[in-house]
Amino acid sequence: EGDEPPSSRVLREVLEEWGVPTRLTEGMSTRWRCKVAPLASTESQVFEYVLKGVPVLLADPKYASAPFQVIQGDEGKGCALEYYCDSSFDFCRPKIAFLGGWGAPGRDLCDEEYLSLVGSFKDVVDPLNQNPKNLQMFHREEEEQGYGEEGKGKIPVLPRELEWPLPMMLGSSRGEEAEPDASDVGVVCDNATRLSQRGAVTWWHLDDGGEFVLQVGLPLKEDKQKDARYWDKSGKPIVKIFIFAEKSHYKLITQDLEGNKTGRAACLDLFTTPSEYLPDDAMLPVFWVAPLLAGGYPLLSPPNAPHMVVTAQDCVMIEQRRISKVFLDEVEYFLRRARIWNKDPILYDFIEKDLQDGEKILRHVAEPLMTQAEECLSQVDALSDGGTAGEGEDSGLKMAKQKLVRIESSLSALLLEEFFPQREEVCTRIRKLQEDLKRRGIVAVELDPREALRKSLVDGMSEEEEKILSDGGKAFYAMVHERGQPRWGPRRDTREEALKDRKKLKRACLERRLHECMMNMKQGGE
Numbered sequence: 001e002g003d004e005p006p007s008s009r010v011l012r013e014v015l016e017e018w019g020v021p022t023r024l025t026e027g028m029s030t031r032w033r034c035k036v037a038p039l040a041s042t043e044s045q046v047f048e049y050v051l052k053g054v055p056v057l058l059a060d061p062k063y064a065s066a067p068f069q070v071i072q073g074d075e076g077k078g079c080a081l082e083y084y085c086d087s088s089f090d091f092c093r094p095k096i097a098f099l100g101g102w103g104a105p106g107r108d109l110c111d112e113e114y115l116s117l118v119g120s121f122k123d124v125v126d127p128l129n130q131n132p133k134n135l136q137m138f139h140r141e142e143e144e145q146g147y148g149e150e151g152k153g154k155i156p157v158l159p160r161e162l163e164w165p166l167p168m169m170l171g172s173s174r175g176e177e178a179e180p181d182a183s184d185v186g187v188v189c190d191n192a193t194r195l196s197q198r199g200a201v202t203w204w205h206l207d208d209g210g211e212f213v214l215q216v217g218l219p220l221k222e223d224k225q226k227d228a229r230y231w232d233k234s235g236k237p238i239v240k241i242f243i244f245a246e247k248s249h250y251k252l253i254t255q256d257l258e259g260n261k262t263g264r265a266a267c268l269d270l271f272t273t274p275s276e277y278l279p280d281d282a283m284l285p286v287f288w289v290a291p292l293l294a295g296g297y298p299l300l301s302p303p304n305a306p307h308m309v310v311t312a313q314d315c316v317m318i319e320q321r322r323i324s325k326v327f328l329d330e331v332e333y334f335l336r337r338a339r340i341w342n343k344d345p346i347l348y349d350f351i352e353k354d355l356q357d358g359e360k361i362l363r364h365v366a367e368p369l370m371t372q373a374e375e376c377l378s379q380v381d382a383l384s385d386g387g388t389a390g391e392g393e394d395s396g397l398k399m400a401k402q403k404l405v406r407i408e409s410s411l412s413a414l415l416l417e418e419f420f421p422q423r424e425e426v427c428t429r430i431r432k433l434q435e436d437l438k439r440r441g442i443v444a445v446e447l448d449p450r451e452a453l454r455k456s457l458v459d460g461m462s463e464e465e466e467k468i469l470s471d472g473g474k475a476f477y478a479m480v481h482e483r484g485q486p487r488w489g490p491r492r493d494t495r496e497e498a499l500k501d502r503k504k505l506k507r508a509c510l511e512r513r514l515h516e517c518m519m520n521m522k523q524g525g526e
Helices: 011-017 043-052 065-072 080-085 247-253 256-262 325-338 358-385 391-413 424-439 449-463 495-510 514-522
Strands: 033-036 056-058 095-099 115-118 133-138 186-196 201-205 212-217 238-244 286-293 299-301 307-311 315-324 468-470 476-482 485-492
Touching (some): 011 033, 011 286, 043 449, 065 080, 212 286, 238 299, 238 315, 325 391, 391 449, 485 514
Antiparallel strands (some): 095 115, 133 186, 186 315, 212 299, 238 286, 468 476
């Protein structure tokens, strides 16, 4: 297993140390804490962190060596900003860039005030921009059809050159020209190139369908950096900072019901929420923070983790998104979450088409996973019965069992007819696998951290409400919103007490004396 990350630190101090502009950090509460994402040097370490749902940096240079070579050239001196901004690459049509403030608490997500049309990469990082811009350019077939003869001006799809870890769980790596393999456990959903300006913020969100994301910052020259900060001994500048929360803290981060009601973003403002408006420390998440480095370690992001991103340098990032057939319970989670939203998300074809086709589920999902499961079962039986005792065998046995329960958890999601069509042959094979594991005493909740949390996360989703934050029925906090930002009252022992607090706080909001009312409550005066 990989080394455990160090103990938590004050988030504000880490962001300042990593070069986040002071205008963003100066109002941050010091009650927010974080841990730095682990750096995995072996695939077995990556395996452990992926199972735990933890963002992980990949130490092996092979994962991003191909796109780095394209940027740096044979002499190793190339720069991504020059490659994209000073080249002949052309947009076949203007693209939409997001401006600073889009998606922030209280903002209308349809408001064009925070969108900007750009005609080139250079427009995105123009130093004359009054508001930092952020362009996420997806490489899709309809885009590529707009270029001239022989693809003149066509922008290379460097994310396709990334190499993925754990091919048996996340899929094989394929180059630019490779055809997709329907039996592969990894389904490539999107490739994107993102140019971002220093100070740009991507506010809290989930990715688009329960997918993993592999992303890396492309190399930069020193003269393209401003007040660069370097991470440990890597020698590479930090260009973006990813901030992740655990799934269990979703309702503290984003309040979907409030957003449905107002039509505006309702979410935590990490930069400006005063300490006195937060619930008790026991209710607060310890965030994972991951530095994205220019020309450095790729970051593998877990599915369905609420996250936001701060840009510390003008930079270029590439990313590839994949749904893993070994993690279809993450697709199920996303679909459950999306049912709460008042606007249906645009789903990947694999979710909307392939996973709604019984024949494709059988041939392209169930059969490849059952083949893997049978191999793992044989390995478990061999190591359990006749294998030579030793540390290596113990490790191999545990990993085989973990793979088995992961496959079972993924396939079990397909038994939910509210999300997926039912086919008897598929259901029968899944139930047989469940019996095979049960007979061997292999229990998912004991080996798979995701499965251990699955029921509580689903139950928690059904219990979310716009009025109160609850700690599993042990404590209750009134919740009100001010300009889309949540504020929490004092801890109460009953829901009824918290609801009384909320009435007072709502009235105080209307009378513009929320702070006075909140302080009186928390000091025992109301």
